[in-house]
Amino acid sequence: MIIGVPKEIKTNENRIALVPAGAEALIHTGHTVLIERGAGEGSGFEDEQYAAVGARIVRDVDDVWREAEMIMKVKEPIAQEYRRIRRDQILFTYFHFAADEELTQALIRSGAVAIAYETVQLPSGELPLLTPMSEVAGRMAIQAGAKYLEKYFGGRGMLLGGVPGVAPADVVILGGGVVGINAAKMAAGMGAHVRILDLSLNRLRYLSDVMPANVDLIYSNRHNILEHLEHADLLVGAVLVPGAKAPKLVVREDLKRMKAGSVIVDVAVDQGGCVETIRPTTHENPIYEVDGVIHYGVANMPGGVPRTSTLALTNATFPYAARIARLGWQEACRKDPALALGLNVVNGQVTYPGVAEAFDLDLVESDMVLA
Numbered sequence: 001m002i003i004g005v006p007k008e009i010k011t012n013e014n015r016i017a018l019v020p021a022g023a024e025a026l027i028h029t030g031h032t033v034l035i036e037r038g039a040g041e042g043s044g045f046e047d048e049q050y051a052a053v054g055a056r057i058v059r060d061v062d063d064v065w066r067e068a069e070m071i072m073k074v075k076e077p078i079a080q081e082y083r084r085i086r087r088d089q090i091l092f093t094y095f096h097f098a099a100d101e102e103l104t105q106a107l108i109r110s111g112a113v114a115i116a117y118e119t120v121q122l123p124s125g126e127l128p129l130l131t132p133m134s135e136v137a138g139r140m141a142i143q144a145g146a147k148y149l150e151k152y153f154g155g156r157g158m159l160l161g162g163v164p165g166v167a168p169a170d171v172v173i174l175g176g177g178v179v180g181i182n183a184a185k186m187a188a189g190m191g192a193h194v195r196i197l198d199l200s201l202n203r204l205r206y207l208s209d210v211m212p213a214n215v216d217l218i219y220s221n222r223h224n225i226l227e228h229l230e231h232a233d234l235l236v237g238a239v240l241v242p243g244a245k246a247p248k249l250v251v252r253e254d255l256k257r258m259k260a261g262s263v264i265v266d267v268a269v270d271q272g273g274c275v276e277t278i279r280p281t282t283h284e285n286p287i288y289e290v291d292g293v294i295h296y297g298v299a300n301m302p303g304g305v306p307r308t309s310t311l312a313l314t315n316a317t318f319p320y321a322a323r324i325a326r327l328g329w330q331e332a333c334r335k336d337p338a339l340a341l342g343l344n345v346v347n348g349q350v351t352y353p354g355v356a357e358a359f360d361l362d363l364v365e366s367d368m369v370l371a
Contacts, residue, residue, distance in 0.1 A: 001325040002032045004068025006061050007039035010075045012283035014042025014306035015313065017072035017093065022318045024053035031325050032056070034064050043310040065089075070329075072321060074313065075300055076103055087111030088347070090329050092321060094118055094133075097344055098245045098358035099272040107345040113329050117317060119243040119352055120342040127242060128338070129320070131178050132312035134267075136302040138182025138238065141265040142190065144301070145171070145234040148263045148287055148294050155294055156261035158233055161191025168192045170231045174220070174249055174274055175238035176203045179267045181210075183236045188212050195228050225249055229257045237266035239274040243344070244354030251276040252291070260292040269297045330370055340366050 003026060005018045016039050018026075023033045033055040037047060047057045058064050065071065065084035073093035077085065079102070085091065088111065095116040097104045107114045117129035127134075142160070149169065151157035162168035171187040173180045176198035187194045188211065196211075197220035198204055204217045211217070218224050229235065229250065235258070239246050246268040255277065266278040273279075277290045280299040287296050302309035320339055323332045333340035344352040349364040356363035 001328075002034065002067055002069045003321070003325060004034040004058075004064040004071050005036065005039055006064050006071065006073065006081075007036045008042075008074055008303075009081070010078055010300060010303075013075055013300050013303045015074040015303055015310045016040045016043050016045060016306075017074050017314070017317070018321075019043075019310060019314050020045055020049040020053050020055075022314055022321070023050055023055045025318070026322065026325060027054040029322070029326065034058050034068055036061050036064050043306040045310075070321075070324060072317075074310075075303075076100070077106070079106075082106040082110070085110040085112045088113065090115065090324065092117070092317070092324065094270075095344055096270045097352070097355040098243060099270060101359050104345065104350070104355060104359060104361075108348050108350065111348050112345070113343070113347065114345040115324070115329065115339070115342040116243070116344045116352070117342070119344060119354075120320065120338055121242060122338045127178075129313075129316050129342075130240075130242075132316050133302045133309065134178035134240075135182050136305065136309050136312060137267045138179040138236075139186045140301045140304065141179070141183045141236045141238075141267055142171070142186035142234075144286070144296050144298075145187075145236065145263050145265045146190065148296060149233060149261075151261075153287065153294065154261060154289060155263055156233055156259060160187065160234070168214075169233040171195070171234045171236065172228045172232040173197070173236045173238055174225070175240065175268075176200070176207050176217075177238060177240055179238035179240070180236070181207065183238060183267075184211060184215050187234075188214050192234075195231075197224060197228065220249075226254060226257060229254055230259075232258060233262050235262065235264045235275075237264070237268045237274040237278070239268050240271065242354065243352050245272040245358055246274045248276045249274045255291040255293050258293050261294070263294045263296065265296045267301065269299050273297065333366070334370050340370065343369065
């Protein structure tokens with residue numbers, strides 16, 4: 001198979017979907033790897049490293065898209081890339097379709113095969129290709145929140161962990177999944193008072209065994225969310241419904257309950273956000289203010305630490321990419337039900353329920369396109 005890796009062109013996105021070691025492994029098994037010139041530089045991987053293992057460095061990105069049977073990316077295609085997508089071409093990347101109708105329609109029109117990292121799901125419920133970036137984003141949420149609590153950025157002027165004689169900041173985390181637990185670890189480690197709200201009692205029981213004493217565990221309902229918003233110096237949105245839009249747990253009216261200069265970091269912004277007033281921002285312009293509350297909505301947070309993020313992501317994605325290259329997408333999905341759940345749009349048909357529901361589109365069961 002011919003695998004193409006274009007340079008990411010989303011604002012301030014420096015990750016790459018394939019490291020030199022992965023390119024070498026694919027080439028060793030008979031595949032051809034095309035790397036757009038400079039694609040790895042943002043993550044610290046030079047063209048020479050790819051060339052040394054046998055990858056072909058391509059100057060023109062159009063040539064990468066034209067020749068490749070499978071395109072590997074990190075972030076979803078943006079508008080200027082839509083015209084490059086070919087019918088029957090495999091795109092293996094993050095898509096987050098349910099939050100982007102324009103992207104969904106573009107992939108439907110293209111006739112390509114869109115396999116989304118974020119909906120590949122193991123029988124246990126684990127999302128193996130989303131987990132590493134959720135770990136990074138959860139940890140970064142606290143770093144960002146601590147920074148924007150500083151008065152210089154319009155925050156309350158608080159140190160997250162306080163000092164002896166001065167109480168620490170209150171961190172409220174909506175969701176106790178991968179993002180939530182990583183955010184809690186960081187915040188608790190910095191000495192903050194942390195509250196995690198989650199719907200699953202089993203998850204709360206698990207968290208009670210692994211979280212330190214400065215983390216309180218609260219059952220999530222409307223009453224408890226409103227109560228704890230009043231205490232929050234930093235609110236982290238960590239809610240995930242795989243492949244679907246995030247529920248709006250905090251609406252604009254609720255911001256009146258929050259302290260002036262408090263900070264919201266909504267990691268769920270990729271899926272539409274769990275805070276009504278959140279909108280996607282960039283690393284270049286990460287924050288804005290609504291009703292006295294600082295909002296941080298960077299939609300590709302792990303792109304801010306591309307070296308760590310690229311290595312963590314490709315550790316997880318490479319085995320699946322190698323399987324698709326070896327077997328083709330249909331056979332690979334037939335043999336691996338977890339990978340089959342990654343099918344979102346195939347040859348103009350929506351095959352993932354959350355995407356169909358988001359835009360009231362017809363759903364074709366993935367079994368039908370694999371038959």
